[in-house]
Amino acid sequence: MTDSQKSQGITLEADVLVIGGGPAGTWAAITAAQSGAKVVLADKGFCGTSGATAPSGTDVWYVHPEAQLRAEAKASRYSLGGRLAEEAWMDRVLDRTYENMNRLSEYGYPFPLDEKGQPHRHGLQGPEYMKLMRKLVLRAGVKILDHSPALELLADQHGVGGAAGVRTQAGDTWTVKAAATVIATGGCAFLSKALGCNVLTGDGYLMAAEAGAELSGMEFSNAYAISPTFSTVTKTAYYRYASFYYEDGSVVEGAGSQRGRSVIARNLQQGRQVYARLDQAPKDLRPLLRIGQTNFFLPFDRAGIDPFTQMFPVKLRLEGTVRGTGGIHIVDETCATGVPGLYAAGDAATRELICGGFTGGGSHNAAWAMSSGSFAGEGAAAYARKLGERGVKRNLKGLSSTPLTARPTPETREYTPAWIRAVQEEVFPYDRNLFRSEAKLKGSLGRLDDLWTELRLTPVEWSREGAAAREAAAMAATARWMYRSALARKETRGMHKREDYPQLDDGQRYRLISSGLDDVRIRPQPVAEPAGEPV
Numbered sequence: 001m002t003d004s005q006k007s008q009g010i011t012l013e014a015d016v017l018v019i020g021g022g023p024a025g026t027w028a029a030i031t032a033a034q035s036g037a038k039v040v041l042a043d044k045g046f047c048g049t050s051g052a053t054a055p056s057g058t059d060v061w062y063v064h065p066e067a068q069l070r071a072e073a074k075a076s077r078y079s080l081g082g083r084l085a086e087e088a089w090m091d092r093v094l095d096r097t098y099e100n101m102n103r104l105s106e107y108g109y110p111f112p113l114d115e116k117g118q119p120h121r122h123g124l125q126g127p128e129y130m131k132l133m134r135k136l137v138l139r140a141g142v143k144i145l146d147h148s149p150a151l152e153l154l155a156d157q158h159g160v161g162g163a164a165g166v167r168t169q170a171g172d173t174w175t176v177k178a179a180a181t182v183i184a185t186g187g188c189a190f191l192s193k194a195l196g197c198n199v200l201t202g203d204g205y206l207m208a209a210e211a212g213a214e215l216s217g218m219e220f221s222n223a224y225a226i227s228p229t230f231s232t233v234t235k236t237a238y239y240r241y242a243s244f245y246y247e248d249g250s251v252v253e254g255a256g257s258q259r260g261r262s263v264i265a266r267n268l269q270q271g272r273q274v275y276a277r278l279d280q281a282p283k284d285l286r287p288l289l290r291i292g293q294t295n296f297f298l299p300f301d302r303a304g305i306d307p308f309t310q311m312f313p314v315k316l317r318l319e320g321t322v323r324g325t326g327g328i329h330i331v332d333e334t335c336a337t338g339v340p341g342l343y344a345a346g347d348a349a350t351r352e353l354i355c356g357g358f359t360g361g362g363s364h365n366a367a368w369a370m371s372s373g374s375f376a377g378e379g380a381a382a383y384a385r386k387l388g389e390r391g392v393k394r395n396l397k398g399l400s401s402t403p404l405t406a407r408p409t410p411e412t413r414e415y416t417p418a419w420i421r422a423v424q425e426e427v428f429p430y431d432r433n434l435f436r437s438e439a440k441l442k443g444s445l446g447r448l449d450d451l452w453t454e455l456r457l458t459p460v461e462w463s464r465e466g467a468a469a470r471e472a473a474a475m476a477a478t479a480r481w482m483y484r485s486a487l488a489r490k491e492t493r494g495m496h497k498r499e500d501y502p503q504l505d506d507g508q509r510y511r512l513i514s515s516g517l518d519d520v521r522i523r524p525q526p527v528a529e530p531a532g533e534p535v
């Protein structure tokens, strides 16, 4: 419910509004604009430096279209993901990612050359990539609203027609009336201080659910990344070269980056510090690794540690759905959400379609962001074309489930840090979120439900502080969809681990769709069978 007395800011009209300016949002904006749509993009931070990709570097699922290579690529994570991925979606994403990466080369992205002098297109440096994407967005004629978090979607009886938010630097509000809206707000890392995740609080999930959209795979939301204890850099790719030790130098048996993170977690949980050393990296590769991910090495350089030869203490930091796979449920090939006029892309949308319940490190998420962004941009532009003039000439209402008010509310300013801490206390501990059981999930849900009731009733102001209170609400809502889904999945599959159901159960090979705000509902949805032999 929106208070119409909110402080006057800017009002714009567009065919397509994109909320979020990471890889998914920028690809959506460019594609929609190239399809002829008038596009506005609103970002919570600064489009080009905000979000998970911008400060890091991403491996990308870029696979040559040769049949054998493609078959291997599809098989590589299928079992790890609990056989929930769908072949048709993997094919579409592999095709579109291949196309988009080649386009990036034409647009001037400086891919390094391999030994045959060919561009090596398997990864992207975040800062260069996102700087280029911002340039391309502007070149496509898109209007960018930086430092402009969306607080709520707008809708009438025909569906979603834009959004409204605050401009945190100008100190006023924005409203964009648009025929179609793409949510590309990234995932939810619960303000764990993981690299690039300070803006990723699940806002898009909450706004979509408030419009009646469903979510999928929210049980696959407990990605924890390895990082040195003295830094927030969660680039985990290089830990494939790590050995893990106790303080006395003895090996931590079974610990590893891809399959042994639980062993690290168990030790940390029992108060035994685990150390890493990248001693499995071949000597001749080490200088290249330094060039490949310079920011990985910064904290070590600052601390005077050579990570190839010296042990350093590690911790596991929650990245939630950012490197998990759950998100807004997608109902067709245009990344539509099922709510007319509303589309979702990137980490805001479920990635189960291409990697099931486990991403297993990089590449798939980056590929999904650029391809789903393009699909959603095309779909939203086509929808806007269909609506024509009717798209923006509508009597729209705000959909926020928390009361939004023009008055300063001391409550939101005072309570927000405590609300955020209360959610974090339920989702950070390994023994609740990583090693799950019915008793612990129910305990957390009881506390989260109470918190949700309080948040739901407390007025939130149209201001920077109000935006933070909405973040707290989005995190609480996300945790409730996560744990309700985790409770319903009575087995261990993908990254979802139940101590009381430690085995995978073939009878539960379905997706879990969650929805609702005060009452969270869960329903199973069948998964398409692979065309070939299961791998």
Ligand SMILES: Cc1cc2nc3c(=O)[nH]c(=O)nc-3n(C[C@H](O)[C@H](O)[C@H](O)COP(=O)(O)OP(=O)(O)OC[C@H]3O[C@@H](n4cnc5c(N)ncnc54)[C@H](O)[C@@H]3O)c2cc1C
Pocket: 019, 020, 021, 022, 023, 024, 025, 042, 043, 044, 045, 046, 047, 050, 051, 052, 053, 054, 056, 057, 058, 059, 060, 148, 149, 150, 151, 184, 185, 186, 187, 194, 195, 196, 197, 199, 200, 201, 203, 204, 233, 234, 235, 236, 237, 319, 322, 323, 345, 346, 347, 348, 361, 362, 363, 364, 365, 366, 367, 369
């Ligand atoms: C350290 C790290 C390393 C990674 N490495 C890899 C890798 O090697 N390979 C791989 O495939 N994936 C990797 N990932 C995951 C990958 O970065 C993400 O999948 C990708 O960034 C998703 O793009 P996105 O556009 O959906 O979200 P993001 O890049 O997170 O962008 C979301 C944007 O939405 C904005 N936003 C949020 N809320 C609002 C709001 N309310 N209103 C307006 N704007 C909002 C944010 O400011 C942000 O700009 C990594 C992630 C991390 C954290």
